[in-house]
Amino acid sequence: MTEVCHSLPNKVELPDGWAICYNAREFFCKPRKKFxxxxxxxxxxxxxxxxxxxxxxxxATLLHGNNAQGKTNLLEAIYYLATTRSPHIxxxxxxxxxxxxxxxxxxxxxxxxxxxxxxxxxxxxxxxxxxxxxxxxxxxxxxxxxxxxxxxxxxxLGQVRAVLFLPQDVHLITGSPSQRRRYLNITLCQIDPIYCRQLSTYNKLLEQRNALLRQMAEGRGGHDVLSIFTERLVTSGSELFARRGQFFSNIARETQHIHYEQLTDRRESIRLRYLPNLHDSPTNSSETLQLADWLEDHLQQPERIKERFWQAMQESKAKDLARGSTTIGPHRDDWAFWVNGRELGLFGSRGQQRSAVLALKLAEINWMTSQTGEAPILLLDEVVAELDEQRRALLLNYVQSAEQAVLTATDKAMFSDPFLQQATMLYVENGRISANPTA
Ligand SMILES: Nc1ncnc2c1ncn2[C@@H]1O[C@H](COP(=O)(O)OP(=O)(O)OP(=O)(O)O)[C@@H](O)[C@H]1O
Ligand SMILES: [Mg+2]
Structure with a gap:
């Protein structure tokens, strides 16, 4: 979490939103923690x-009430304002x-x-x-x-930021690549407006290129126009590869740290990997990982990424023409967790998958806070119920140090008394919210 003074032990807060941080030898002036x-x-x-x-x-605000009253819908509304997307597809x-x-x-x-x-x-x-x-x-x-x-x-996007925890988050690990790309895009768009613009440009170009490929199959449209679309697609696609790669290299470290130190008592080390689709259908997972390594090593060399993507597009041109669609590129990217050399989505237990996804979401909070200086709003939908004591305590620690958090539960009893005493309680019934149950 961002602390204004970091290593300097003393702080004097000034009324206009600044703080002086000092020790015996040095001092500096910094804006107080943003909110x-x-x-x-x-x-x-x-x-x-x-x-x-x-x-x-x-x-912390706890929304409680019976099933089907509107608790999740309220979290969805906040999430929608932050991301312009519903968590449901x-x-x-x-x-x-x-x-x-x-x-x-x-x-x-x-x-x-x-x-x-x-x-x-x-x-x-x-x-x-x-x-x-x-x-x-x-x-x-x-x-x-x-x-x-x-x-x-x-x-x-970026006007208000939120991190959402859902009971079905484990689908990020066991579900389809398109679910994982959706999470990636929503998360990155909250922080990086350039990424978001490039994504929208890329998607439009992809549609145009695919339409052209279909036309070419019917004998219309020429190779020269295809070349122009490919060039543009490669330019904006390489930017996506680089920004996604950078994101993963930051968040993977943080996720690994939280998982190892705070969730598994230093028993299990996980590795989060970005799997860029920068090559014509890698045949096995070691080839996919080599490609991931290559991208990680070239994150500071955008021209090399572009060259490699361009080359790969040339190699897949015949296939693209036969299929009438673009077969490689960031629209087919994926990411995955590995534990002890095995992919978690295929070999992990349900509990291991849950821990990994919890570590990822907690890392997302820290990453957003460090990128912007502002802690995101935490939205937790019924997630406390399924966690064991250690994980529940850790998550509630994050909740308690957040600027704002909204939690939902059908049963308040699963929260400790100290937590309930400091949280604001709101009762949800049939699309209405009040301080207390009416009956
Ligand atoms: N477009 C809509 N218009 C009106 N009602 C809707 C709409 N979409 C969903 N609903 C209804 O909203 C109700 C409340 O849904 P919500 O998921 O928020 O409940 P909840 O309080 O979180 O319940 P649970 O404890 O079961 O998770 C549901 O009965 C659902 O059918
Ligand atoms: Mg609900």
Whole structure:
């Protein structure tokens, strides 16, 4: 966690947000620890919330209540404002309240608004989910606003940052590569706007190149145009490889440290590896790992990455033409954990997989904090229930030192009394939130 004075033991806080750090021989002046938290959340027609106005305090808030009342939906709303993505892979249109969609009004809007306090002042973030009737057709679009001014959705990223813990997080290890890429993109986009722009450019170019490959299969379109698209795709794709590689080299170290020191009492060492798809279908895992090593060694040489990607694209051209799609590139990347030389997704126990993913999420908190100087908001959906005592204590430590954390539980009893005493308790019932159960 960021501590303003690091190695210097003494600190004097000045009223204008600065601190003087000193010891017997030296001193320096630094901004006090930054902060970022949501002070107020308004929801309109979002999931089962018809209308919600909620003041959120700093520190830990525990949302409790029976099943299917709206606890997860509230975390989803905060996560959506931070990332412009739902943690569930579904259509964003489904986020609008069903009842509102039944009204047959020509325009139906779901709104999420957050007031965010930072040391620089307050800002208001808003996302509108708009379902609009045009003739017989309904169309869906989204709008983003910062301080009531329209911005691109991408510009919302980084305005407030969140790390989400879900019971199904273990699917990051056992699930499909596309789930892992989705996690990677959402995480990186919260921190790195250049990455996010490159990703959007890359995806557009990929679509165009694939359309061209299909046209060429029908005898239309020429090799010269394909060459132009390939060149552009290689330029933006290499940037993605490099930024993903850099991210993994940072987060892998932190994940490994947390896992070894704090989760397994120095018994088990894991290795998190980025598996870039920079080559035409590596045939075995040792070839895949060689490629991963090569990228790690060349992270500071973007030209070499570009050259290698370009070369690989030339080699896979015939295959791409036959298939009518681009067969290599960051859109087919993956990442995985290894324990004692074996891949965790294939050989690990459920408990080992859970520990690895917990270490990854905790590392993500530390990484975001060190990159931005601001601790992200922690969102924990029912995750405490499935952890053993040691892991639960560790996770709650992170919660207690966070600027803001929102947790959900059907059963408060699984939290210790000291935790419950310092947390704000909110009761959720049928899309309404109150301090106490009404009955
Ligand atoms: N678009 C929507 N409009 C209205 N209601 C919705 C919409 N999408 C989901 N719901 C409903 O919202 C309800 C609350 O869901 P949520 O997942 O937040 O419950 P929860 O309190 O977290 O429950 P659990 O304890 O079971 O996890 C569910 O009954 C779900 O069917
Ligand atoms: Mg839930």
């Amino acid at each position: 970022m938290r949501i002070t107020h959340l308004s929801l309109t027609n979002f999931r089962n919330y018809g209308r919600l106005e909620l003041t959120l305090p700093a520190g 579904n259509q964003d249109q489904q986020l609008i309240h069903w009842d509102a969609l039944q009204t047959h009004d020509p325009v139906i809007v779901g709104r999420l608004v957050a007031r965010v306090a930072t040391r620089q002042g307050e800002r208001q973030l808003e996302v509108r989910l708009i379902n609009e009737q045009k003739g017989q057709q309904y169309s869906f679009r989204r709008e983003a606003l910062v301080n009531r001014r329209k911005v691109r959705l991408m510009d919302l």
